[in-house]
Each structure stands twice: as structure tokens, then as C-alpha cells.
Amino acid sequence: MRIGVVTFPGTLDDRDAARAVKYAGAEAVSLWHGDADLKGVDAVILPGGFSYGDYLRCGAISRFAPVMTEIIAQANKGMPVLGICNGFQVLCEAHLLPGALTRNHELHFLCRDQTLKIENTTSAWTSNFTQGQEIVIPLKNGEGSFQCDDETLKSLEDNNRIIARYLGENPNGSRNLIAGITNERGNVVGLMPHPEHAIDSLTGPSTDGLPFFISVLTAMVGK
């Protein structure tokens, strides 16, 4: 099982995402933003960071990278794609997911251990969780407030497309405490917190992030 991890200029968590893929038991394949070549991978992760320095809007420039053309095409055919933090922002800019991530409501970058409630265990990236499971993984971003119009929000809620919500106080002003969403098909997931930083209790707050990466292996085996 081979999972691609994309590096854009300014990507930061690519090595962390590759480590998580290895911890889950798959092979991590490095993908370069400038190459329209997915090297035959079975799934793709768009990791966190500040691609293109967040110039213009977070993810707005990366969305046009040559590698994204291929990712968008494959995602529309059902390939699992996970966007974490900046990756989530890229997926929204690429219109693979609805909505947008805006500045945290308190206007600070916020790095903390965040409790989440898993709301959807049918997506490609969350099948190894149990419905309603509470997990603790790091949240770290300056622009993590999920926003969309009322119609989109209703559609997300009605169609079980919210995969995780923040528990407790809203950390960034996201609508309906949304921490992550999926597309209609369930193969594309965007998540603001960082599961790749919670795969080993030595370096993270928990190992609660690992099931995201194991889930996709299960999803692919099941195909």
C-alpha cells in the first residue's frame, strides 16, 4: 500500500505525515508540487504548513500546482485524499470540499491538545474509529475557523459529512464546532487538527491520530 505525501514550497508537516503513514504500516511516497505525477500511489495526503507562505489566501496558490491537477482528477474518481490543516485549506480552494478556513476568532495562532468527537466513521479516513469516540490530538493553526453558508452547513449536517467536531469551548470560531468534513463520496477528508502529531505518546499527547492512517489502509484493502 503506497500513500503519497505532497510537498509544496512552505509545507512543514510532510515528514510527520510520512512517519504516520509508516507507523500505520504503509509506504510513504514523496510527491513534489511541481510534478504532475502521482507515482501510482493509492492515496494522497496534503500535509500541514504554510504553502507559498499563505500568500493571497491559505492554499490559494498551491491549489494551482501541477500535482493538484492529478489529485483533483483522481479524487473525483474515488482515490482517498486527506488534507490536514493547510492541506484542508488547499482542498477547499480546489473545491474538492466546500467552505473555507478563516482566521481564528481570537486572531492568534493556537497550538494546543484538542479533544474531538468523531461524528462519521464511514469515510475512507475514519472507519477505524467508533461513532462518537473522543480523541485528543494537537490543533495548531492561525486560520482554522471553518465557515460556509447556511445551505452548505445544512447539507453537511444532513448528509453526515461532518467527520469530527471540537469538544468543549470553540477553539477558533468554526461553525457548528466543525473540525473536519468529507465529500459526498467519503473519500476526500479535510481536517484542521493534526493526527500525524498524535501517533506516539513520546512525541504527542496520545496515539489517537493513528486510526486515521490505518482507516485508509482498511478502505483500500476492502476495495
Next chain:
Amino acid sequence: MNLDTVSIAQTSPDTKQPFAELGLKPDEYTRIKEILNRRPTSSELAMYSVMWSEHCSYKSSKVHLKQFGEKAPHSDALLVGIGENAGVVDVGQGYAVTFKIESHNHPSFIEPYQGAATGVGGIVRDILTMGARPIAVMDPLRFGPAEAPDTKRVLPGIVAGIGGYGNCLGLPNIGGEITFDQTYLGNPLVNALCVGVMRHEQIKLAKASGAGNLVVLFGAKTGGDGIGGVSVLASETFGASGPAKRPSVQVGDPFVEKVLIECSLEIFAEDLVVGIQDLGGAGLSCATSELASGGSGGMAVQLDKVPLRDPSLLPEEILMSESQERMCAIVEPKHIARFLEICAKWDVTVDVIGEVTDGDRLIITWHGEVIVDVPPRTVAHDGPVYNRPLAQPAYIDIVNAQIIDVPLPNTKEEIKAAILTIASTPNLADKSWVTSQYDKYVQGNTILAQPEDAGMVRVDESTQLGVAISTDANANWSYLNPYEGAKLALAEAARNIAVAGAKPLAVTNCLNFGSPEDPGVMWQFAESVRGLADGCLEMGLPVTGGNVSFYNQTGDVAILPTPVIGVLGVIQDVRTRTPMGIPAAGLDLYLLGETKNDLAGSEWAFLHNQRGGNSPIADLQREMKLIDFLLANNSIFKCAHDLSQGGLAATLIETTLKNNIGATITLNDAGIELLSETPSRVLIAIDPMDAANITYPATKIGTTGGSSLTINGAEISLAELRTAHTETFPKLFG
């Protein structure tokens, strides 16, 4: 534009030059003329002025700093010592670690966000320049009183700047300090530390050798920002038609730096450079003269080839610009094609601007005209050296004679009130409001981060080798006794490393002081350096480098002498690290070391507006015995936490709140035992059955468990304690 060339300078010896406006003294200007045997061109004058500035030349501190060499202990670990961009130590398994701390105090006061941001950027480039991948940063900060209006301007901006830049580089921020004192009101201290790791064979040095090798400038384009950042610029003297006065504070772009880091590491991995230097203070003046003097001395640079953000910049300004995110490399011609290819991959601007030459002159031309022709050593290393007058200031005898007279808690009510005061006072309150703005997780190797005693990062995932870093200063003690204060800061930093389970290995420092032209300040500085050098010799820890920041002074009021000491340690297996928080109920709490009446310079005395008495005398033999004991018995400690500012009171607050597990404590003389700050003490928790292993002077003071911190019957619920500890910063700055 009237270009001032060497040939014009030769024929116009009497041209009036703005040396004073550029910060040079008349005798320094005379010396430049003697060196060159003519008047300098305006470009040469610009170069000498920035390179002979206090910041670059260490002209007031040099005579004292040489003690770090003279008193250097023997160390097999030291691979690169003082003088390079950063010192390098051997941490075993073929790994070398480089670390350094620098100040960015003045820019951060003027423009908090950019000043602090570029402070991070500069120290990170110093580490990168050694050939290392930067792996973590830390930021010791000092501000005026927490409630002062200007602190509300400066602190949020500085914190946002550090976060904004460091987070975008993907460097975990693993620690630091935040202290408030009146003397920092007009002079906040922003010190930035970076640590990096490489293989031994990857160490790079700043040298330009091999005639015919190319001088390559890569990274950001040069702009008008930061001109004369290290000296003083009166820009109108550079021709009335030139650009308007430009800010002396640099403006940073962390995205460019992140790309520059990855690009440089790829270039290093293929061994494509002979020498390398980052462009920081004094910009191209520094990089070219240091690279040339690091080699045989000869270099020819075509300054008109430097890519510019602003085409109207004059040659003098290009030489002085401190635009960020630039590097200068020496590359053999056979490697240049590949070098350019890697830069293209990362979209990094790159230009060949010159070459290494035979001979010993640095010659810079502007469209074919020679505007600089100097022996580079005279610019980079032969700056003036001052043996400035020093004298013990009058305040020392006065404050040392004072007797600390503060109310000490005794009854249950008094103990509870004192604990809540210590928990909530800005110097000791929870700093999450600040540290949650920093990414501590990126890179996935952070083992310990603030509020732990030391920051710790893993260096090798397969062997679990790691390094720990702590920075400490106790300016209150340094004020009372700068010699002992420096030693005590060293002892505390080394203890913090050992408390976390790592072995102290090497030292860096950032020496923040007032004006060196004040003999009293100069005495504080000299005593601090003497104390640190003596302490390092006694503890067997080499100083690998450091930074001096003078002129932290508003009018006659200097900051407290603030030597910030950074100690680096190594841990063979990061899984054996000792955290600071009580992990479970049913453990016994022991206080290692002896508690004396050391209230002078304490937080409790500070809270009662008393700054007198005598600082403790550093007993480094005792400190080393404690460190040996900590390292030998690490495996039985369930947690360990240093005692420093705020004494046992602060330590108990932090260790119980970390994991929300309480403790019941019994003390004989609660007031002194809670609030004295006697050095060389550590609180540990052990399994009761391991008691026989405590072979160091220790007192059992209590047990762990419950949902409150109870001291001599005074019960403080952890909920109440947490509220007191955590609400201070959001209330002040939220």
C-alpha cells in the same frame, strides 16, 4: 549619483566624510585612513562603520570575552569553538549539534513583530550556515511591568512575531523564559536560541578559499530595509537625491527563509560549497569580509550583480542592507551548474557576484569602477578594541547591606494566600497564553517543551538519541552580585538539563547589559563574564559561542544585568527522560538539597518591593554532585522539578497542576521552606520502596495524590490553584 571610487578617494584626501553620523569615532576614522593609506571611499566607510560597530566587532567586550578561551575546560565534545557562526559539539553516534543564542532587543522595542520575527530568522540562518538542519528554537524574553501600557504594546507583538516566523519555518518552539521588571520597560529583551543537527562530516565553515571559486549570493533580493541596523545611519549624507530614510528594522519573510533552508540543505547534502556565510547584521559587508578573511583574503565582487528589490539603492546601501533571508556561498566552478539547478527547483533567486582571487585584497566594483579595495581582515577582525573603564557601582554596597524583611506565611490562611500569590504573579503564572501561539509539535521529535524544566528534542528516531536545552538568568541575583549571578544562572541551566535526564555538555550565552560607556555597567559585565568563565571551567562545560547586547538603557537607567545562559545536554535514549509533573498518586515527594534563608533576590522579596541583601554564593561542586546523583538515579524518578524563582512554592504549584494530581506536604518552617530560593535543589517523586536509593541529602516532604495541594493543613483545591495560575496572562493580554 556621484560614485565615490578608489581613484577619486586617492586624489581627494580632504573630502569631508560622515564618519560620525555612521557611528565611528574620530580615532577610528583616522585608523581606517592609516590602514588604507588614503581616505576610505564612501562604500569602504560604510563597510568599516557597520563592521566596527559594537554589535559586530565586540570592541567593548572582547578583552573580557577572551576569558572563555583562556579558562576553557578540556572538552572532547567541542568540534567548532567560538568565532564561527555558531559552536558545534559532538553528541555521539556521528552527530554534531550546533546551538547559539542572540539578542534582537532594540529592533523588537521599535517594531515588536518584525524585530522579534527577524531575531528568529537571523539565529536560524546562523545555525543553517554551519551545515545543520535547524530542529528547535527557544525564546527568553524580558519585559517591563506586566500591567504597564507599553508592555501591552510590546509583548503581544513580540510573541506574535516569534510565532509568526518560527511557526512558518516549521521549527518547534520548546521553551524560554518570560520575566517582568521595571528596568526592561524601555528595553525589552528578546533573545532567540536555535539548535541544529548534522553529521560530523557536514560541518561547514565561513571561508573563501581556492582562487577561481565563485562567490554566489542566494535567497531574497536585497532591499533598503535594515540599512545600518547594526550602527547608526544618517541616510541624507548619502546624497540628497537618494531614497528617503529607510527603516533600520529589517522586515522578514519566513516563507522565503523556509524555502532557503530546504534549498541550502539540499545543496549541503550534495557537498556543493567550499564555504558559506549567512547575511545578517552588516549584510554583504560582513559576509564578504568574513568569508574572504576566513580564506586567503582575496576576493573580487561585482556589486552591480546583486539582485535588488529596489533598483535605486546606492552601492553603500547595498553593502549595508540587512535584508533578511540571504546566504553567500563559495562554490567551485564545476559545481555551479548543479547549485543553480537546486536553487531553480526551490525557486530561490541566485546570482554569481564574484570570485575568490589570489592575493589578500577584497575588491568590490560597481559597473567596472573599483569602489572598495581593502584587506578584508581589517574590516572583519581588526576592529578597535576598547579596555573601557570599569568601577564597582555605588549601589552594590548599599543593597548588599540591606536586610530582607518580608512577612512570611505561617498560618493556614497565610500559606494559602502565599501559594495563590506565587501562582498568579506574572513572573510565575502560567505562560500558555504565550506558548500556545508557538508550534511545539512540528517535526515530530519534541519530547519535552515548555513548561518543562528543559526543552528536549529527539535527534535520531532509530536510536532515540536526543538533546536537551535550557536557558536561564536570574537578573535579581546578578544585580546583587554579578559574579555569583552568572555562576548561579549557569548552575540552574545545567541543573534543568540534568533534571530532565540529560547530561550537560556545552554552554552558550546572551549577555544583555546597559551602556558599556558607564563604568558601573562595564563592571557588571566584566564580573558576569568572569563568573561565567570560572563557572564553566569548574563545571567542565565549554562556552561554544554567544552574543553581547549593550546599550539596553534608557537615559541613566540600565536594565538589570541579564546574562542569559543556555546549556545543551545529551540524552542517549529520550524514552528515559524525566518529566516535571506528578504522574500518579501514592508516590513520596523528596526535596533534594538543603534549604537556607535565601530570600535576597527572591520572587517573594520582589513581590514586597525589596531588592537588597546578598545573593547566594554558587557552590558548583555541590551542584555537580547533585547533577551526578540525578543522572545516576534517573530511572527511579517518577518526576523531577527544579526549584528556582518562587522556590518550593512555585515548584509544587507547577508539578501538581501539570497532570492534575495533588500532594500533601508537611514542612517545619513553612515560610522559609516554601519561599527561599536556595540554589541546588530539586523536587522528586519516587515509589516508596525506592527510598533506600536516595543517597543525596534529601528530606521527605510529602506524598502525592488527591485533588488539592495541601501544605501543613492549608488545603488549596487544584481547581482554585489552576484558576489563579492560568487567568493572569489572558487578563493582562487577552
